[in-house]
Every structure is written in structure tokens, then in C-alpha cells.
Amino acid sequence: MNIGEASTRSGLPAKTIRYYEDTGLIAPPARAENGYRDYSETDVHKLSFVRHSRGLGFSVDECSQLLSLYEDKDRQSSDVKAIAQKHLTEIDEKIRELQELRSTLHHLVNNCHGDGRPDCPILEGLAGGA
Amino acid sequence: MNIGEASTRSGLPAKTIRYYEDTGLIAPPARAENGYRDYSETDVHKLSFVRHSRGLGFSVDECSQLLSLYEDKDRQSSDVKAIAQKHLTEIDEKIRELQELRSTLHHLVNNCHGDGRPDCPILEGLAGGA
């Protein structure tokens, strides 16, 4: 099938599919006689796999590792779990950081009357070290 | 003072200070006779202001708006509050998204025994639509 159908079926934009091919994340597909890329069902499965992985926040590099494991029938599930566990830890860390930001910002916003006058605790906070 | 001291005092890397100048976020400082940038106390305050704003996750563009308001003694605090409020909403949205990711990923990780065998619910989830 052409890249357009592979795009629809995998849920990845055609541009992105080509980009993944350029950067080596996915192997170049077969080519039809007219030079068009020709994707198989298996290719589409892999593209979907990558889309889901990216959707869960894995980096392209991590997706590459996960895809290798996905294709390796002799893999050890512990290798997969290690990657996922590490990512989970990073997500937790990111959530923690955002919640801290949120808390600080929330205090500042709450203390600002937000009217026509110029005095503003938000600006004071940003100037003073918040 | 030279850029090195301005860097130490503001907490921003010298590289970043020059970058902010290049992109117009901060005004070019005075220059000494030898061509070195020459920062005032006020400059350092503004750099700190930007650092704190970036630290709270405001985009460079938002920082630019906040800095203008900071410098405008006739500002309306409602303008500041609007920017901060919008950013707060975005942070909340991001936290929500991350928590959703986290939940999905957590389930997958929890169901994977993570040993030497190849069968792996994480890979199955990624292949099947998680």
C-alpha cells in the first residue's frame, strides 16, 4: 500500500513516517515500480507500535529500543520493563516539578487582585525570587 | 559589570544572556571601550526576572510580555494576571495529560513480570492500542 493508506491505518502523518525512515527509526519499506513506498501489513503494525509508544511519551530513541525488542522473539521482558520503569520514573518527576510550579504560580495568581491598578504580587514575586 | 558577573548575579548562563539579547527578549546593554558588554544593576534585575519567569515555565514570548509589564509603571495588574492565569491553566492541562500517561504506563509495567521470558504485556499494550 502507498504511504497515504499506511498513514491512515497507522495514525501517523505521512510526513512523520518519512521522517522516521530518514532518521532510522523504522526500516525503509519496499518500493513500487513507480518509486512509491510500498508498505506491508507488518510495516503498518510497526508504525502503530511507534505511534502508541510516542503517545505514552517515550523518546524516539526509546521507541527504537522498544521496537527492537518487539521484533526480537527471544527478548527478555525484563529489558522492556526496565525501559518502561525508567520512563515512568521520569514522568513522575515531571509531574512533581509541574505541581511545584503550579503551586507557586497559584499562590501568586491568588494574591493578585487583577484590576486596573499597577501593583501586582505576581510581578513582585517574579522580581524577588518566586 | 562584565557578562560573567551578570551571569553569576542573575543566575543565567552567559550564553543564554547573549541569546536573549539576540532574540530581542532583553535590550542590548551598554558596551565598554573594549567592546565588552557592560551590565547595570537594573539589567541584572531584569535578567533575574526573566530567569524566575522561565523557571515558572513561562515561554520566552510570555516572558517578554511580563517584562514589558514589569517595566511599565502604568500597567494594569489584570493584564499580568491574565497571562499568569492562562499559563496556570496550561500547566493544569499538562499535569492532567501526564497523569493519564502515568496511569496507563503504570498498569502496563505492573502487569509485566519482567523476567527472562519474552512474553510482555507492555509490548502487547503498545502493539494493541494502549
Next chain:
DNA sequence: TATAGGCTTCCAGTTGCTGGAAGGGCAAGG
């Protein structure tokens, strides 16, 4: 005077795409 550091500019690379230009392929309609 030699050396070590700080300063200058400019160019390139990072991550993960996305948009656009220029051109060829292909099926349907007039």
C-alpha cells in the same frame, strides 16, 4: 613574556517534527 582566563562573533547541533516548493505519476472527464 608566557599563560590562563574572559570576552567577542558566528555556525552548528539538539528533539521531533511540520510546512512548503518543485516536480513526476496516475485516473477520470471533456
Next chain:
DNA sequence: CCTTGCCCTTCCAGCAACTGGAAGCCTATA
């Protein structure tokens, strides 16, 4: 047979927000 329109190809540029490095000048100190 030719046009229209959509799909495909490649390549180049740009987004955010820096960061690293090269080449070269300035300055302070031993």
C-alpha cells in the same frame, strides 16, 4: 489527447530555547 486534481517524490527551512565549539582579541598575573 489534454486537463484537472490528487498522490507521490525529494530537499530545504523553520519552530523552541538553548548549548557547544571554533577562531580570535583583551586582560591580569606570575
